[in-house]
Structures are given as structure tokens and as C-alpha cells.
Amino acid sequence: MASLTKRVLNLNKLFKHVDNYTKRLSSNFTYFPDNEKPVEGETLKMNMMQAINNAMDLTLKNDPTAVVFGEDVAFGGVFRCASGLQEKYGNDRVFNTPLCEQGIAGFAIGLATAGATAIAEIQFADYIFPAFDQLVNEAAKARYRSGGQFACGALTVRAPGGAVGHGGLYHSQSPEAFFAHAPGLKVVIPRGPIAAKGLLLSCIQDRDPCIFLEPKILYRSAVEEVPVDSYTLPIGKAQVLREGDAATLVGWGAQVHVLLAAARLAESRLGARCEVVDLVSVLPWDTETVCNSVKKTGRCLVAHEAPLTGGPGADIAAAVQVSAPLLCCCVLLWADVCCCVLMCAAVC
Numbered sequence: 001m002a003s004l005t006k007r008v009l010n011l012n013k014l015f016k017h018v019d020n021y022t023k024r025l026s027s028n029f030t031y032f033p034d035n036e037k038p039v040e041g042e043t044l045k046m047n048m049m050q051a052i053n054n055a056m057d058l059t060l061k062n063d064p065t066a067v068v069f070g071e072d073v074a075f076g077g078v079f080r081c082a083s084g085l086q087e088k089y090g091n092d093r094v095f096n097t098p099l100c101e102q103g104i105a106g107f108a109i110g111l112a113t114a115g116a117t118a119i120a121e122i123q124f125a126d127y128i129f130p131a132f133d134q135l136v137n138e139a140a141k142a143r144y145r146s147g148g149q150f151a152c153g154a155l156t157v158r159a160p161g162g163a164v165g166h167g168g169l170y171h172s173q174s175p176e177a178f179f180a181h182a183p184g185l186k187v188v189i190p191r192g193p194i195a196a197k198g199l200l201l202s203c204i205q206d207r208d209p210c211i212f213l214e215p216k217i218l219y220r221s222a223v224e225e226v227p228v229d230s231y232t233l234p235i236g237k238a239q240v241l242r243e244g245d246a247a248t249l250v251g252w253g254a255q256v257h258v259l260l261a262a263a264r265l266a267e268s269r270l271g272a273r274c275e276v277v278d279l280v281s282v283l284p285w286d287t288e289t290v291c292n293s294v295k296k297t298g299r300c301l302v303a304h305e306a307p308l309t310g311g312p313g314a315d316i317a318a319a320v321q322v323s324a325p326l327l328c329c330c331v332l333l334w335a336d337v338c339c340c341v342l343m344c345a346a347v348c
Contacts, residue, residue, distance in 0.1 A: 032241075032260045033224045034194045038233060043225040048218045051193035051226050052081045052158075055200040056119060058230045060089045063117050066204075068094045070104060070121030070158075078123055079160055079219050105131035105157065109139050112153030112209070119204060125161030125213055126173040139209040140184030152184075155209040156200070160216035161189075162254055162305050174253075174306040179211050180283045180315070186210040186235055187283040189253040193224040198233030199280065205232065215254040238286035240293065244273035247299035250290055250316060252279040255303050282312045290316065291323040301330055 037043065046054065059066045068082055074096045076083030086094035097104050101122055108120040122128045128135075135157065142152035163172045179187045188203055188210060190196035196214065203210035241256065242263055249259040256278045263274040275293050279285050294300045300320050302313035317330075 029254065029258050030261050031192070031218070031222050032257050033222070034192055037225070037227055038194065038198055039227050039229060039231040042228045044228050045223060046193050046226040047220045048190070048193045048196050048214070048222045049079055049081050049220060051197040052200055052214065053083060053085070054226070055197045055204070056082065056085060057088070059117065059119070059201070059204050060085060060093060062230070065115060066093070066117040066119065067111065068119045068121070069097050071097060071099055071123045073121055077121055079216060081158070082121070101127055101131040102134055105134035105139070108155055108157065109134060109152065112155035113142070115153065117154040117204060118156070120157045122157060122159040124171055125159040125175050126170045128159050128175060132178065135185065135209065135211070136179065136182040140182045143184060151207045152209045154204065154207060156203045156212055157210070158212045158214060160219070161213045162215040162217060164217045174213070174304070176213055176282050177306045177311050180312055184208065185283060186281060187213065188235055188281045189213045189215065191253055191256040191278050192218060192222040193226050195233060195280070197226055198231050199235065201230060202232040202235050206235065210235070213253070217254050235281050236284040236286060238280055238289040239278045240275060240289065241278055242274070242276040244275040245297055246272035247274045247301060248277060248290070248293040248297045249274050250277045250279060250300065250302045251304060252282060253305070255305060259303060285312070285316065287319055287323065291320055294320050294324040
């Protein structure tokens with residue numbers, strides 16, 4: 001009875017703070033830079049846009065078959081991720097395309113299957129849907145269609161996604177769940193500059209089609225000391241960014257930083273240390289790392305910007321319940337995170 005009373009009192013304390021958390025704008029969060037370097041050697045301070053540019057620069061330099069293309073890419077693109085590349089490598093390797101996402105994807109698939117390294121940019125992830133058929137029915141099914149005799153080739157489709165707080169219906173969407181339903185694709189979402197460079201280089205070197213969704217709010221707000229040399233990070237391998245035993249918090253992209261802030265809040269207010277896991281990729285996703293964490297903590301919270309219905313969180317929650325039956329499991333969207341983490345740590 002005493003234990004129950006204590007939990008109720010803790011819950012009452014939390015309710016006083018609910019209004020403050022729900023008023024927080026989706027674009028208002030604290031960025032937590034990576035301190036660990038994936039490789040030794042010289043580093044340079046870069047934001048995420050510069051890290052992505054650097055990854056494509058290294059690819060164009062080292063791979064003579066590599067080409068970068070998309071709408072307005074010749075002058076750097078809307079977010080300037082390709083800035084300076086056409087001047088450096090010529091307009092036959094870095095060039096504009098017509099305003100036709102289906103055409104961009106179809107052209108990219110043709111290049112990749114012919115042996116080139118294709119890096120296509122969709123100006124906003126919200127505009128990727130005209131290319132959906134090409135990506136899920138052609139690129140993703142190359143191995144299946146050929147009975148395993150050939151692959152799609154080196155095809156990476158970059159697209160800025162996620163919320164910024166003012167993007168409206170055509171500049172705020174997170175479409176990762178649509179592509180996560182398509183076997184044959186890899187869907188990767190970085191959390192910052194170091195991760196973005198290493199994961200993008202992994203995608204470019206992969207011989208299966210990769211959808212690389214870049215949280216656009218991080219382009220300039222995320223700054224880290226990024227290794228200058230080329231390096232890769234494994235796709236499909238989650239990273240435990242903060243160890244704990246009170247609850248497992250799972251996210252990807254910009255949402256990771258919201259979870260890190262929520263974990264700090266739970267520790268400062270409740271003395272509960274939460275474990276934070278960056279999924280890194282939603283297809284494939286690292287079942288082993290997530291489930292091992294949940295077996296330790298007994299509680300799991302999955303948070304993402306993608307719509308709740310049919311979102312990746314539902315798949316993760318279902319897999320966790322099968323592999324690691326637990327006390328509490330919930331899936332939620334961005335604005336609810338801080339309050340729900342506190343509730344999960346205090347009450348469940």
C-alpha cells in the first residue's frame with residue numbers, strides 16, 4: 001500500500017508539468033553531440049549538411065562512376081548539401097533533373113543496374129511518393145525478380161524529412177513507415193553529422209537500394225567534430241547512447257535527442273536512469289539490441305515523428321512483447337515524450 005501511495009504522489013507531481021511539455025514546439029529540442037569518434041585521425045567541425053556534402057565529395061573523388069543528381073542539385077540543392085560539387089566534378093557528374101520524382105527514381109535505377117553509383121536527391125521527403133512505385137516495385141525487387149541472379153546495384157536516394165515546426169503539410173512528413181513495408185530496401189535515418197557521414201557512405205557502397213532520410217532540422221543545428229577521412233557505420237545495428245535500467249527509450253533521427261533530454265529529466269526528477277537506443281535504421285532494425293535492453297529494464301517506450309497508425313513503433317512494440325515480455329510498453333509521437341517517459345519510469 002505504501003508503494004502504491006508513493007507512485008500516486010509521484011504521478012501527481014508529474015501532472016503539474018504536463019502543460020509545459022505539451023506546449024513545447026516540435027522544433028524545440030536540445031542537441032546532444034556525439035563525443036566518440038568512429039575512426040582515429042584528423043577531425044573538422046561540421047554541421048550535418050556539411051558532413052553529407054563531405055560524404056558525397058569523397059565518393060565522387062574515389063569512385064569515377066558516381067553521379068549526384070536531383071532538382072536544383074547543380075547549385076547545391078535547397079539545403080546546399082551538394083554545394084560546390086558541380087564546380088569540382090563537372091556538370092556530367094553533378095546535375096539538375098526535371099521536376100519529376102518518378103523520373104529521378106527511374107533514371108537512378110537505370111544507372112545503378114548499368115553499374116554506376118547513383119546518388120539521387122528528392123528535394124523533400126514529402127515529394128517522394130510519385131517515385132514510390134519505382135522504388136518499391138523495381139529497385140526493391142531486383143533480387144526477387146531475378147531469382148537472386150542480380151541486384152539493383154549502388155542506388156541511394158537522399159531526402160530531407162521530419163518536422164521543423166513550420167513546414168506545413170508538404171514539408172514536414174516522415175515517410176519511413178511506407179518504405180519499411182518493402183523487403184529489399186534499406187531505410188536509414190541519422191541523428192547527427194558523424195552518423196550521417198558514416199551511414200551515407202555505407203548506403204552509397206551498399207549493393208541494395210537505400211532510402212536515406214535526413215532530418216532537416218539537424219542540417220545546421222547539429223554540429224560535431226567529424227573525421228575527415230572516409231569511414232562507414234553499419235546499417236541495421238542500433239547504438240546504445242545512454243545505459244540505464246529503469247526503461248528502454250527507442251528512437252531514430254532527431255527524435256533521439258528528445259529521448260536523451262527526457263532521460264536526463266527522468267534521472268533528475270525521479271532518480272530513474274533510462275537506457276536510450278538509436279535504432280539507426282528502421283529497415284532492417286536491430287531486434288537483438290532493442291530486446292536485450294528491454295529484458296534488462298522491463299519497460300519500453302518507442303517515440304517517432306511518423307504517424308502513429310501503422311508506424312514503425314507498432315512493429316517494434318510487437319516484436320519486443322514477443323521476445324521480451326515486459327511491464328510497460330508504449331508508442332508515442334514527439335510532443336508527448338518527456339511527460340510519458342516520466343510516467344513510465346515512475347508508475348509502470
